[in-house]
Amino acid sequence: MSGRLHRRLRCCLLGVLTVLAMQLLIVVLVVRFGLIDELISHRLLLQQQQLNLHQLEWREFITHTPDQPHALHQYNRQLSDNLAAVRLLPTTRHHSCNRRRYRLPQASQAKLSVVICFHNEARSMLLRTILTLISRTPEEYLHELIVIDDGSEDAGLLASLERHMTAANAQRGRPTLIFRRNLGRKGLIWSRNEGARLASGHYLLFLDSHCEVNDGWLEPLLERLALNSRVAVSPVLDPIEPETLSYMTGNALLKGGFDWSLHFHWLPRVLAEKEALAQPYASPAFAGGILMISRESFHKLHGFNPHLEIWGGESIELAIKLWLCGGQIEIVPCSRIGHIFRPAHAFEFPLQFEQEQKQKQEKELEQELDGEQLDSAQATYLRNSKIIAESWLDEYKYLFYALKPSARQIPLNLRPVSQPSYDPAQIKAELKCRPFDWLMRHVSPELRLHHANLSALGSLRNADRCLHVAGTEPQLQLQLASCHGLQVTQWHLHQESGQLSTSEQGLCLAVDAAAKQPQLSLEPCRAGQGRQHWLRRNTQLQHAGTHLCLDNPLKDQLLLSHCRPHAVSQSFQFALEMEA
Ligand code: UD2
Numbered sequence: 001m002s003g004r005l006h007r008r009l010r011c012c013l014l015g016v017l018t019v020l021a022m023q024l025l026i027v028v029l030v031v032r033f034g035l036i037d038e039l040i041s042h043r044l045l046l047q048q049q050q051l052n053l054h055q056l057e058w059r060e061f062i063t064h065t066p067d068q069p070h071a072l073h074q075y076n077r078q079l080s081d082n083l084a085a086v087r088l089l090p091t092t093r094h095h096s097c098n099r100r101r102y103r104l105p106q107a108s109q110a111k112l113s114v115v116i117c118f119h120n121e122a123r124s125m126l127l128r129t130i131l132t133l134i135s136r137t138p139e140e141y142l143h144e145l146i147v148i149d150d151g152s153e154d155a156g157l158l159a160s161l162e163r164h165m166t167a168a169n170a171q172r173g174r175p176t177l178i179f180r181r182n183l184g185r186k187g188l189i190w191s192r193n194e195g196a197r198l199a200s201g202h203y204l205l206f207l208d209s210h211c212e213v214n215d216g217w218l219e220p221l222l223e224r225l226a227l228n229s230r231v232a233v234s235p236v237l238d239p240i241e242p243e244t245l246s247y248m249t250g251n252a253l254l255k256g257g258f259d260w261s262l263h264f265h266w267l268p269r270v271l272a273e274k275e276a277l278a279q280p281y282a283s284p285a286f287a288g289g290i291l292m293i294s295r296e297s298f299h300k301l302h303g304f305n306p307h308l309e310i311w312g313g314e315s316i317e318l319a320i321k322l323w324l325c326g327g328q329i330e331i332v333p334c335s336r337i338g339h340i341f342r343p344a345h346a347f348e349f350p351l352q353f354e355q356e357q358k359q360k361q362e363k364e365l366e367q368e369l370d371g372e373q374l375d376s377a378q379a380t381y382l383r384n385s386k387i388i389a390e391s392w393l394d395e396y397k398y399l400f401y402a403l404k405p406s407a408r409q410i411p412l413n414l415r416p417v418s419q420p421s422y423d424p425a426q427i428k429a430e431l432k433c434r435p436f437d438w439l440m441r442h443v444s445p446e447l448r449l450h451h452a453n454l455s456a457l458g459s460l461r462n463a464d465r466c467l468h469v470a471g472t473e474p475q476l477q478l479q480l481a482s483c484h485g486l487q488v489t490q491w492h493l494h495q496e497s498g499q500l501s502t503s504e505q506g507l508c509l510a511v512d513a514a515a516k517q518p519q520l521s522l523e524p525c526r527a528g529q530g531r532q533h534w535l536r537r538n539t540q541l542q543h544a545g546t547h548l549c550l551d552n553p554l555k556d557q558l559l560l561s562h563c564r565p566h567a568v569s570q571s572f573q574f575a576l577e578m579e580a
């Protein structure tokens with residue numbers, strides 16, 4: 001009997017202990033991982049969720065059933081129309097972000113101007129972007145909202161937005177609302193510059209028109225900007241899935257970057273020892289185009305390059321400019337903004353160049369790419385990239401051209417722009433900007449990785465003379481000309497095949513080894529041709545078959561002669577050496 005009682009007691013005690021242990025575990029979890037904060041923010045979000053499109057009676061912002069709900073916008077517009085205007089979002093940032101107290105400047109010293117430009121955005125999506133921003137931004141900081149309709153087909157959208165928002169704003173009187181409509185399509189770069197010109201706050205935030213800011217997005221960014229006036233920041237972008245519009249967690253282990261063809265890329269970053277995941281980190285480029293910067297620095301940098309057209313490249317250019325001219329870029333993982341990454345462009349790219357030139361250009365591009373046609377989006381991006389390469393890459397622009405040979409054919413014909421004159425050379429002098437090389441060494445070491453199988457490229461120089469191809473096919477002549485001439489040919493040396501080729505004509509420098517007097521000639525490049533194989537001996541270029549060296553003994557005459565170590569006339573230098 002007593003044995004049974006004893007066992008029962010033991011069971012009871014064990015039960016009580018287990019319950020206690022579990023409670024203790026819960027307390028530890030709540031305290032350690034800031035679950036209390038999350039529970040509180042969850043409740044607040046639930047309250048916010050009441051802001052529903054239907055309840056707001058902004059029914060005209062719902063556009064009904066197009067035949068193809070996705071084609072027009074590249075996301076599920078029907079679903080957007082039916083979701084709450086301001087909806088509950090999951091907390092995607094690290095739990096430690098909720099616990100932190102941010103050191104914020106006084107609101108009167110940190111007024112924020114938000115610039116949103118859009119072209120053919122779905123009404124409900126644009127409204128969600130704006131209402132979410134207003135409801136999740138501390139009122140005292142949100143100084144003004146500048147909305148620019150970039151020539152959308154839905155001409156009434158902006159007017160009804162203005163009517164509704166002005167009425168809704170009547171009681172609180174803030175933020176200041178500025179609405180503008182471009183009568184013709186001007187592109188997002190022009191429009192964002194225009195927004196910045198109209199702005200009067202201390203800080204600018206550029207936002208796409210299909211975004212949802214997450215709770216507490218502003219404070220972490222503001223803290224960094226207030227700490228260091230040279231810094232510009234991006235949040236971590238949380239992807240919103242275009243089909244289901246579900247809000248996902250963005251990756252805080254990525255930084256923004258670009259390659260030599262000036263395409264944007266996410267780059268992996270490695271956490272330093274003891275570096276917390278939530279800590280702000282330096283990034284070669286912004287998180288796409290969503291960035292916050294002090295208005296003063298933006299204008300000091302002369303804004304986005306106004307020569308860039310329609311879409312693409314502007315934030316990469318700003319990033320390069322910022323790094324080279326004394327600034328810094330940080331991504332701040334405690335700040336989260338959702339963005340719909342669309343699978344394709346949702347708009348046309350009107351080519352802005354003169355019609356005649358455009359046709360000529362398209363024909364040339366077609367030839368250049370062996371019949372592969374560039375569409376107008378690609379042509380616009382290529383032109384914008386060429387402008388950036390020419391403006392900031394110094395001698396490294398040859399790498400850009402090596403990867404994008406067709407960019408050479410694109411006429412730049414930079415039209416005078418209505419915005420204040422934009423001259424990169426002047427900006428460099430004014431702000432004492434560093435050469436591009438510095439960025440490669442200190443900011444984006446990824447760019448140093450050598451490209452494919454090229455070992456050197458750019459102009460090929462002997463003393464003050466550069467190797468140049470004159471005339472037109474088939475009467476081509478090899479010459480040595482002044483390196484400052486417009487016609488200096490760019491050469492590539494291919495590491496594995498040893499071919500020395502011209503970038504423009506795609507011809508290779510060859511030697512007929514069987515001839516009595518070996519002669520230099522230019523011929524179409526063919527893989528595996530011994531005649532076209534060159535070796536590098538320091539700065540000498542030695543032909544593999546004849547063992548003769550390229551020589552310039554008479555200053556303006558290119559010959560082959562026996563290799564003489566240290567002969568100045570046999571020393572040929574490329575503008576750019578690739579790292580092995
Ligand atoms: C990425 C950037 C965007 C910008 C762009 C390159 C992100 C999240 N977004 O855009 O900020 O840097 O690359 O330029 O990284 N728009 C106009 N006029 C036009 C074309 C577009 O106002 O002629 C608007 C458009 O409605 C949208 C914004 O500009 O609000 C960006 O365009 P997008 O969303 O189509 O391009 P996305 O997200 O690929």
Ligand code: MN
Pocket residue numbers: 208209210339340
């Ligand atoms: Mn976008």
